[in-house]
Amino acid sequence: MDDQTRMMTGLTGLGGLQQADVGDPDSVRKQQSLGQPQQDIGDILQQIMAITDESLDEAQARKHALNCHRMKPALFSVLCEIKEKTVLSIRGVQEEDPPDPQIMRLDNMLLAEGVSGPEKGGGSAAAAAAAAAAGGSPTDSSIEHSDYRAKLAQIRQIYHSELEKYEQACSEFTNHVMNLLREQSRTRPISPKEIERMVAIIHRKFSSIQMQLKQSTCEAVMILRSRFLDARRKRRNFNKQATEVLNEYFYSHLSNPYPSEEAKEELAKKCGITVSQVSNWFGNKRIRYKKNIGKFQEEANLYAVKTAVDAANVSAQASQANSPATPNSGGYPAPCYTPDGRL
DNA sequence: ACCTATGATTGCAC
DNA sequence: GTGCAATCATAGGT
Numbered sequence: 001m002d003d004q005t006r007m008m009t010g011l012t013g014l015g016g017l018q019q020a021d022v023g024d025p026d027s028v029r030k031q032q033s034l035g036q037p038q039q040d041i042g043d044i045l046q047q048i049m050a051i052t053d054e055s056l057d058e059a060q061a062r063k064h065a066l067n068c069h070r071m072k073p074a075l076f077s078v079l080c081e082i083k084e085k086t087v088l089s090i091r092g093v094q095e096e097d098p099p100d101p102q103i104m105r106l107d108n109m110l111l112a113e114g115v116s117g118p119e120k121g122g123g124s125a126a127a128a129a130a131a132a133a134a135g136g137s138p139t140d141s142s143i144e145h146s147d148y149r150a151k152l153a154q155i156r157q158i159y160h161s162e163l164e165k166y167e168q169a170c171s172e173f174t175n176h177v178m179n180l181l182r183e184q185s186r187t188r189p190i191s192p193k194e195i196e197r198m199v200a201i202i203h204r205k206f207s208s209i210q211m212q213l214k215q216s217t218c219e220a221v222m223i224l225r226s227r228f229l230d231a232r233r234k235r236r237n238f239n240k241q242a243t244e245v246l247n248e249y250f251y252s253h254l255s256n257p258y259p260s261e262e263a264k265e266e267l268a269k270k271c272g273i274t275v276s277q278v279s280n281w282f283g284n285k286r287i288r289y290k291k292n293i294g295k296f297q298e299e300a301n302l303y304a305v306k307t308a309v310d311a312a313n314v315s316a317q318a319s320q321a322n323s324p325a326t327p328n329s330g331g332y333p334a335p336c337y338t339p340d341g342r343l
Numbered sequence: 344a345c346c347t348a349t350g351a352t353t354g355c356a357c
Numbered sequence: 358g359t360g361c362a363a364t365c366a367t368a369g370g371t
Contacts, residue, residue: 235350280351
């Protein structure tokens with residue numbers, strides 16, 4: 001700014017352009033012979049334009065010459081005035097950027113997945129929860145879990161190193177541009193506001209690159225997750241003995257086929273599966289039985305007989321009288337069977 | 344290759 | 358949190 005005010009005071013010196021020591025003998029000759037201010041300004045402008053076509057050394061020399069020129073302050077102030085006017089029109093275009101919802105979504109997701117934010121918790125916790133829900137043998141889930149964690153850590157590491165690289169590049173580039181503009185502000189009018197705007201533009205550009213990084217990181221996490229979930233979906237049928245144990249419980253508790261937490265734990269232990277798998281099994285069984293009782297009739301009869309026989313054996317062993325097989329008071333409909341086990 | 348059975352997941356209601 | 362209902366995806370049988 002002080003540059004500009006200084007230049008304004010020099011505006012009165014337009015007349016003294018006769019001796020233009022700008023290093024071009026041709027123009028000097030022309031200026032000297034013509035001696036007209038208008039022509040002089042034209043020449044100087046032409047020289048300024050010609051700088052871009054010259055070698056660096058030549059240009060430096062010419063720049064220095066221009067900087068030392070008596071007319072420089074005057075021209076500078078004129079440029080300042082013009083600039084002031086154009087800045088007004090630019091100001092309308094300039095908009096303060098609101099927080100991008102897209103980038104906020106990505107940030108939230110990366111935070112939730114444990115990619116950004118603190119090292120512990122987040123993703124590993126999510127993986128642990130997922131692994132816990134997965135069921136299956138504990139070894140399997142722990143292998144999947146650690147695999148998932150390792151992959152997530154890899155993504156996390158790449159993300160952070162890339163982000164750091166971008167941030168470094170951004171600050172380096174910003175510094176470079178700012179230095180360049182400061183340097184240039186000696187020869188052309190550049191207000192701090194303009195520098196600020198340029199910095200903002202650079203930051204916007206880099207943040208759009210960052211958004212791409214965030215986007216691709218999110219994609220990678222989603223793919224990893226879906227693979228992990230797919231792995232969980234890979235199921236194996238329970239072994240025959242486990243199914244038998246579960247069916248026995250189900251049909252002997254047909255009036256109320258809702259095992260308690262303790263019962264579930266016991267069944268899980270007996271069958272070599274998790275409690276949640278027991279819950280899943282009962283959930284599936286109840287709904288499928290209810291939907292098509294006819295289809296399960298045979299199975300129901302089979303297990304009813306089995307239970308009855310077992311009970312009879314137990315009671316015989318205990319030298320006791322007959323035992324009730326299935327107390328059925330208003331739960332799921334009991335199968336129709338004769339005491340000897342036939343339909 | 345197709346069909347059925349079955350374990351797992353998801354969305355919803357309570 | 359639990360159970361229901363619908364659905365997905367795979368295992369296993371033909």
